[in-house]
Amino acid sequence: MVAKSKMNRASEEQLYNKEITAITTYIKAPISLNGAPPQTPQQLVAIPQAALDALQAVDAAEVDLKQKRATATAALIAARALTDGLHAYAIASYGKSSPMLAQWGFTPETPVVKSVAVKAMAVAKGANTRVERHTMGPRQKAKIRGSAPVAPPPPPPAAGQQQAESAQREAAAAPPGGTTGNGAPGTGKE
Numbered sequence: 001m002v003a004k005s006k007m008n009r010a011s012e013e014q015l016y017n018k019e020i021t022a023i024t025t026y027i028k029a030p031i032s033l034n035g036a037p038p039q040t041p042q043q044l045v046a047i048p049q050a051a052l053d054a055l056q057a058v059d060a061a062e063v064d065l066k067q068k069r070a071t072a073t074a075a076l077i078a079a080r081a082l083t084d085g086l087h088a089y090a091i092a093s094y095g096k097s098s099p100m101l102a103q104w105g106f107t108p109e110t111p112v113v114k115s116v117a118v119k120a121m122a123v124a125k126g127a128n129t130r131v132e133r134h135t136m137g138p139r140q141k142a143k144i145r146g147s148a149p150v151a152p153p154p155p156p157p158a159a160g161q162q163q164a165e166s167a168q169r170e171a172a173a174a175p176p177g178g179t180t181g182n183g184a185p186g187t188g189k190e
Helices: 009-026 041-094 116-133 138-142 159-173
Strands: none
Touching (some): 009 041
């Protein structure tokens, strides 16, 4: 038996067609291959022809399967849309927790019964959240009145700057004429 590399579909069909042509052209009497009993040319042609027929049957089945899948998909989409519509209709007619929904094939919602402890815990958590987030209701917000923003105090001056500013203040407080030679304030007309 000859080991063959993997062939693609087209190459395989081409090989079988060439084998059929070669058998009908060159083999006229029964021959024995691979230790099998002798076979006539018609028997030999039947083997690759069966493979070709099987491949064509697979192709046809695949096309048919694709068509059937497309048909099934379209039918499922329509059926699911109907199911959604019927579910909405049944809920609107009977209520979402009605036992009548079971007769339509839907599961009625069972109301969740919360214990008193769970409800008290929820109220406490809600109040805590409002305090932490500073959330208020409309009446609480109405009580708040805005005020004009207050300018922040100027930053304290640096040490060297303080001496210069104090000298400027003293100069501004001195009389306009300065002082006389004896230290007495002068009139400024000397």
